[in-house]
Amino acid sequence: MRRIKVIDSHTAGEPTRVVVEGGPTLGRGSAADQLRVLRAHHDRFRSAVVNEPRGSDVVVGASLVEPQDRSCAAGVIFFNNVGYLGMCGHGLIGVVTTLAHLRRLAAGTHRIETPVGVVTATLHPDGTVAVQNVRSHRLAGAVRVEVPDLGVVVGDVAWGGNWFFLTGGLAEPIELGNVERLTALAWRVRQAVNAAGFPQVDHIELFGPPRAAGADARNFVLCPGKAYDRSPCGTGTSAKLACLAAEGRLAEGRPWVQEGILGTSFSGSFRREGEGVIPTITGAAFVTAESTLLLDERDPFCWGIQA
Ligand code: PYC
Numbered sequence: 001m002r003r004i005k006v007i008d009s010h011t012a013g014e015p016t017r018v019v020v021e022g023g024p025t026l027g028r029g030s031a032a033d034q035l036r037v038l039r040a041h042h043d044r045f046r047s048a049v050v051n052e053p054r055g056s057d058v059v060v061g062a063s064l065v066e067p068q069d070r071s072c073a074a075g076v077i078f079f080n081n082v083g084y085l086g087m088c089g090h091g092l093i094g095v096v097t098t099l100a101h102l103r104r105l106a107a108g109t110h111r112i113e114t115p116v117g118v119v120t121a122t123l124h125p126d127g128t129v130a131v132q133n134v135r136s137h138r139l140a141g142a143v144r145v146e147v148p149d150l151g152v153v154v155g156d157v158a159w160g161g162n163w164f165f166l167t168g169g170l171a172e173p174i175e176l177g178n179v180e181r182l183t184a185l186a187w188r189v190r191q192a193v194n195a196a197g198f199p200q201v202d203h204i205e206l207f208g209p210p211r212a213a214g215a216d217a218r219n220f221v222l223c224p225g226k227a228y229d230r231s232p233c234g235t236g237t238s239a240k241l242a243c244l245a246a247e248g249r250l251a252e253g254r255p256w257v258q259e260g261i262l263g264t265s266f267s268g269s270f271r272r273e274g275e276g277v278i279p280t281i282t283g284a285a286f287v288t289a290e291s292t293l294l295l296d297e298r299d300p301f302c303w304g305i306q307a
Contacts, residue, residue: 001294001295001296002022002294002295003021003022003292003293003294003295004019004021004022004023004048004049004292004293004295005019005020005021005022005290005291005292005293006018006019006020006049006289006290006291006292006293007020007098007101007102007287007289007290007291008287008288008289008290008291009094009097009098009101009285009286009287009288010094010230010285010286010288011090011091011093011094011097011231011283011284011285012090012230012231012232012260012262012264012265012266012283012284013230013231013260013262013264014058014060014090014229014230014231014233015058015059015060015094015230015288016059016060016061016062016088016090016091016094016095016098016285017049017050017055017059017060017061017062018061018062018063018064018094018095018098019049019061019062019063019064020064020098020102022293023045023063023064023065024038024041024042024045026038026042026065028066028068029068030068030069030075030113030115031065031067031068031075031076031077031113031114031115032115032116033068034065034075034077034115035077035084035115038063038077038079038084039083039084044303044304045303046061046079046083046084047081047303047304047306048293048295048302048303048304049061049063049079049293049304050079050080050081050304051081051304051305051306052301052304052305053301053304053305054293054304055081055304056081057081057225057226057227058227058230059080059081060078060079060080060085060088060090060091060094061078061079061080062076062077062078062079062088062091062094062095063076063077063079064076064095065077065113067112067113068113069111069113069118071111071118072110072111072112072113072118073099073104073105073110073111073112074095074099074104074105074110074112074113075112075113075114076091076092076095076112076113076114077114077115078091078114080223080224080225080227081225081227082224082225082307083224083225084115085161085162085235086114086115086116086134086161086162086235087114087115087116087117087119087133087134087160087161087162087234087235088161088162088234088235089131089133089160089161089231089233089234089235089236089237089238089266089281089283090229090231090233090234090283090285091234092112092114092119092121092129092131092234093121093129093131093234093281093283093284093285094285095112096110096112096121096123096129096131096285097123097127097129097284097285097286097287098285098287100123100127101287105123106123107123107124107125108122108123109121109122109123110122110123114134114161116134116161117134117135118134119131119132119133119134120132127284128282128283128284129282129283129284129285130280130281130282131234131280131281131282132278132279132280133160133161133234133235133238133278133279133280133281134161134278135273135274135276135277135278136158136159136160136161136238136239136241136242136270136276136277136278136279137158137159137242137246137275137276137277138156138157138158138239138242138243138245138246138276139157139158139159139198140156140157140198141156141243141246141247142154142155142156143155143156143157143165143193143196143198145165145189145192145193145196146192146196147188147189147192148188148192150185150188150189153167153169153170153189153192154167154169155167155168155169155189155193156243156246157193157198157201158239158240158242158243159239159242159276160234160235160236160237160238160239160240160241160242160279161234161235161238162202162203162235162236162239163198163200163201163202163203164201164203164204164205164221164235164236164239165189165190165193165198165201165203165204165205166205166207166236166239166240166243167189167204167205167206167207168206168207168208168217170185170189170206171208172185172206172208173208174206174207174208174218174219174220174261175261176261176262179220179228179261182206182220182222182228183222183226183228185206186204186206186220186222186228187204187222187226189204190202190204190222202223202224203221203222203223203224203233203235203236204221204222205219205220205221205222205233205236205239205240206219206220206221206222207219207240208220210257210259211259211263212257212259212263212265214257215257215258215259215265216256216257216258216259217240217258217259218259218260218261219232219233219236219237219240219258219259219260219261220260220261221233221236221260228261229260229261230260230261230262230264231260231262231264231266231283232258232259232260232264232265232266232283233258233260233266234266234281234283236258237256237258237266237268237279237281238268238279238281240256240258240268241256241268241269241270241277241279242270242276242277242279244256245270245272245276245277250270252269252270252271252272253269253270253271254269255267255268255269256268256269264283265283266281266282266283267281267282267283268280268281268282
C-alpha cells in the first residue's frame with residue numbers, strides 16, 4: 001500500500017491539494033526538468049492524486065519538489081485532471097498557506113521555483129499572500145475567431161503563466177446559475193481559438209460587469225480539463241493585467257480588483273518589464289484537510305479514473 005500525504009486548501013473557492021510526502025523521485029534538475037520526468041514516467045501519480053475517486057475535475061494538485069535554485073524556499077509542480085500547468089496563482093497562494101500551516105514558512109517574502117520561472121510570494125501577518133508572478137504579456141490583441149453557430153468573437157491572446165484567450169464579447173451573465181452554458185460556450189471558443197492559429201491556448205477567460213462594490217470586472221475561466229475556476233484565477237488575472245497594460249488602460253501600480261464567478265476576488269497590480277509586465281496578485285487560502293491518500297494496486301481505480 002502506497003501512502004501519499006496531502007494538505008487540501010481552497011483559495012477564493014478553488015481547491016488545491018498539496019502533496020507534502022510520498023511523491024515520486026524526480027531527480028535534481030529544475031522544476032521544469034522535474035515536470036518532464038513526472039509527465040514522462042509518473043503521469044499516473046498525477047491522476048491518482050487529483051482524479052476521482054480521491055479527487056475531482058476541479059482539484060488542482062501541487063507537488064512540492066526540491067528547487068534547483070538554492071535561493072528558493074521550495075519548488076512546485078502544478079497539475080490538474082488532464083495534465084500540467086505552468087504556474088497557478090490560486091495554487092501558489094494555497095501552497096504558501098499550506099507551508100505556513102506546516103510551519104515551514106514564516107510571514108515574509110519567499111522565492112518559489114515553478115516550471116515557468118521563479119515567483120516571489122509574500123505571506124502577510126493577516127494570512128493573505130501576494131504573489132509576484134512570472135513576466136506576463138499580450139501576444140495578440142483583438143483576435144477575431146469565427147465560432148460555429150455563434151459568430152465572430154473578438155479577444156486577446158495573452159500569457160500569465162498559462163495561455164489565455166480573454167474576451168468580453170459574449171454578453172452572457174457571469175453567474176453560477178449559468179455555468180453550464182458558460183462552459184459549453186467557452187469550450188467552443190477554445191476550439192475556434194486553437195484552430196485559428198493559437199494551439200497553445202488552453203484557458204478561456206470570459207468577462208462581464210462586476211457585482212461587488214470596488215471590483216473592476218467579473219470573470220469566468222474555463223480550465224484545460226473543462227472544469228471552471230471557482231476563483232478569479234491568478235494566472236488569468238495576470239494575463240488580464242498584461243492586456244490592460246498593452247492597451248494603456250491601467251497605470252503601473254494601480255490596483256485592479258478581479259471578481260470571480262463566486263463573487264470572491266483577487267487584487268492585482270503590475271509593473272512594466274521589457275515587453276511585458278510583472279503582475280502581483282493578492283488573495284487568501286484556507287486549509288480544509290490533512291490526509292493520507294492510500295494507493296492499493298488491487299484497486300481497479302488505484303491510479304484514478306481517467307477519460
Ligand atoms: O489561479 O492561476 C490560477 C489557476 C489556473 C488554473 C486554475 N487556477
